[in-house]
Amino acid sequence: xxxxxDFKKTLDTYRAPRGRFxxxxxxxxxxxxxxGHGDPNTSSTFADALAALxxxxxxxxxxxxxxxxxDYVVPPLEGLWWADDMGSFTGRLxxxxxxxxxxxxxxxxxxQDMFERAVARAGTKKAPTRxxxxxxxxxxxxxxxxTLHVGSFEDEAPVLARMHHEFIPENGLRPAGKHHExxxxxxxxxxxxxxxxxxRQPVESESASPR
Numbered sequence: 713x714x715x716x717x718d719f720k721k722t723l724d725t726y727r728a729p730r731g732r733f734x735x736x737x738x739x740x741x742x743x744x745x746x747x748g749h750g751d752p753n754t755s756s757t758f759a760d761a762l763a764a765l766x767x768x769x770x771x772x773x774x775x776x777x778x779x780x781x782x783d784y785v786v787p788p789l790e791g792l793w794w795a796d797d798m799g800s801f802t803g804r805l806x807x808x809x810x811x812x813x814x815x816x817x818x819x820x821x822x823x824q825d826m827f828e829r830a831v832a833r834a835g836t837k838k839a840p841t842r843x844x845x846x847x848x849x850x851x852x853x854x855x856x857x858x859t860l861h862v863g864s865f866e867d868e869a870p871v872l873a874r875m876h877h878e879f880i881p882e883n884g885l886r887p888a889g890k891h892h893e894x895x896x897x898x899x900x901x902x903x904x905x906x907x908x909x910x911x912r913q914p915v916e917s918e919s920a921s922p923r
Contacts, residue, residue: 717784719817726787726894728860728910733879735915738853742822743790743815744768746845751807757842761814762789764840769816771830776822787817792890813890815851824848853889858912864904871911880915889914 720726725738746761769786777783792813818827827848835843857880861871872891880886894910 715783717782717819719784719787719819720896726910728858728912730860730862733857733859733875735855735857735883735885738856738912738914740850740852741817742820742848742850743817744772744827745813745815745847745849746842747811747813749811751810752812753807758812758814760840760842761845764834764842764846765789765814765816767834767840768827768830768843768846769818771833772818772822772826775826775830775833776819779826780821782819782821784819789895790815790817791893791895793893794890818848822848853892853912853914855885855916856889856892856912856914857883857885858892858910861907861909861911862905863907865899865907865909866904868909868911875911875913880913881918883915884918885915886918887913888916 724736725741728734744765746765748755748757748761750757752758766786773784773786792815794811795809831843831846834840857875859871859875861868876887892910892912892914894912896908896910897906899907
């Protein structure tokens with residue numbers, strides 16, 4: 713039996729400076745994911761997504777410990793965010809237009825068979841409404857800009873503006889993927905001004921061919 717692994721302490725991708733941006737290279741990582749659309753503050757779909765995600769993630773954790781002798785701390789909640797008009801996201805305007813994927817990282821030793829067994833166990837009693845929408849998927853981001861934001865989600869807009877309109881182009885780069893957030897705080901319990909969130913934007917060279 714190994715010690716419990718805490719990825720927040722071992723992976724550089726879960727570290728970011730506060731008050732400045734940096735470029736990192738994010739390795740391919742796999743997640744349990746659920747997609748959705750709409751304002752996360754009012755959408756029942758968002759709450760249903762989280763209600764499905766966590767049981768599967770914990771069934772995977774306990775299955776890994778029981779079957780493989782490999783225990784770990786379930787990593788923090790993460791989200792991918794986008795909209796047809798990204799101004800409605802980066803400017804925090806009409807949240808009803810947002811698309812999102814909520815996700816929890818799982819170790820690379822978790823395979824599809826273990827995932828399917830975890831989903832089945834999560835549905836043995838009262839199955840979460842969106843259990844059938846949870847999937848296991850690899851996410852490839854590569855080179856990315858990121859920073860640590862401390863404060864309300866509503867206060868992210870100026871930080872995102874500097875990231876997208878100053879830091880990224882000044883480094884000869886352009887956005888090349890979905891906006892990514894990592895939530896180190898429980899936003900149901902922590903005061904808004906104390907929330908700790910990594911803001912990440914995958915990038916590519918300005919000279920690269922458009923994807």
